[in-house]
Amino acid sequence: MQETRLDTARIRAARRVINPVFLDTPLYRCEALEPDLGCAVSIKLETANPVRSFKARGTELVTSLLADEGSRAAVCASAGNLGQALAWSARGRGLDVTVVASRHATAAELDRIRALGARLELVDGDHELARERAAAIALQDGIRLVEDSLDIETCEGAATIGLELAQARSSFDAVLIALGGGALATGVGHVMKALAPGVEVICVQPVGAPAMTRSWRQGRVVTTEFTDTIADGVAGRRPIPAVLDDLLLVADDAVLVREASIVAGMRLLLDRAGLVVEPSAALGIAALLEDRDRFAGRHVVTIVCGSNVDKEAYRRWVGH
Structure with a gap:
């Protein structure tokens, strides 16, 4: 192969x-x-x-590495599942998480992201616009951008x-x-x-x-x-x-x-x-x-x- x-x-x-x-x-x-x-x-x-x-299988690895490196924060764009998973994994390792999502995302998923302790920012657009905003936050705040599939x-x-x-x-x-x-x-x-x-x-x-x-x-x-x-x-x-x-x-x-x-x-x-x-x-x-x-x-x-x-x-x- x-x-x-x-x-x-x-x-x-x-x-x-x-x-x-x-x-x-x-x-x-x-x-x-x-x-x-x-x-x-x-x-x-x-x-x-x-x-x-299934997303937490990946966010468990991401947040474990961040915790080992001494990082304290991360940001991601999510339609819902990645945001929940990252928030769950980060909460157990003492990391601060910001999730950027479309305002049109499923309300129940957005509520769950908030309940897991993440900061939620909504954009008036689709997932690609959320990705752009998450990248801007990472650059502005100097924190890790978690990119599903690329990472x-x-x-x-x-x-x-x-x-x-x-x-x-x-x-x-x-x-x-x-x-x-x-x-x-x-x-x-x-x-x-x-x-x-x-x-x-x-x-x-x-x-x-x-x-x-x-x-x-x-x-x-x-x-x-x-x-x-x-x-x-x-x-x-x-x-x-x-x-x-x-x-x-x-x-x-x-x-x-x-x-x-x-x-x-x-x-x-x-x-x-x-x-x-x-x-x-x-x-x-x-x-x-x-x-x-x-x-x-x-x-x-x-x-x-x-x-x-x-x-x-x-x-x-x-x-x-």
Whole structure:
């Protein structure tokens, strides 16, 4: 395998740093989903933890390094999940955190970020504008800017999910991974290629936020002017070149799915698996719904990556 920015030895070592509450998450075959999807489906459940997403695997590494260096503060841009995770990890290490988010982000997530002790600044724009503001704060205050997917710790933290999949010795032959900034996809993808090269790595992104998928397909950074998707956790417009370089080395495919399929996936996870998930976490199920022939007779793992969702919006989408 060609070299990505990630290192398998560092990923193994990361497990000793990450709070065990975020490790060894449930992995189980969910037979109740299979009649609707036409294949064997296992779920890697990354929502059963204090921040209800996989992101703290990375923020645990980031804040551990900051604490070791004697740093006292950090800032990040977040649609919600990274901000919660960074606030949680920083609180336990005595670090001050500022989170910059869009004013249109999920209210429940913003409330949770505040409750975890972070300072919250809202911008009148999307996630890319929040990234610009976070970078300005870091420069102005001389503090660490935590950039999801660019910071290798966020990718290698997420990659510990891949270690757990590889060690499970299950019979799955493909893993479906939500694709946004790329930390989850490059992290898990790196480990699959290193330790389970027979497993197909398939990244899934909404049609309404296709920048990273288009970039992967063209082999160069492709930006978009706007996004239009309920899956705000993966709604980026400007892929990071270094992350794309890694993704090109580890992803076997990148597919786009429709909004209706994302909603159908959320509804299916609720009705058949009893799981309330955010739209980004249903991307894998959406891909299965849209291409049953491709996956017929196979055993697929989908990473359910987050469950931070506004309850009123969820009721509108899912109809429960």
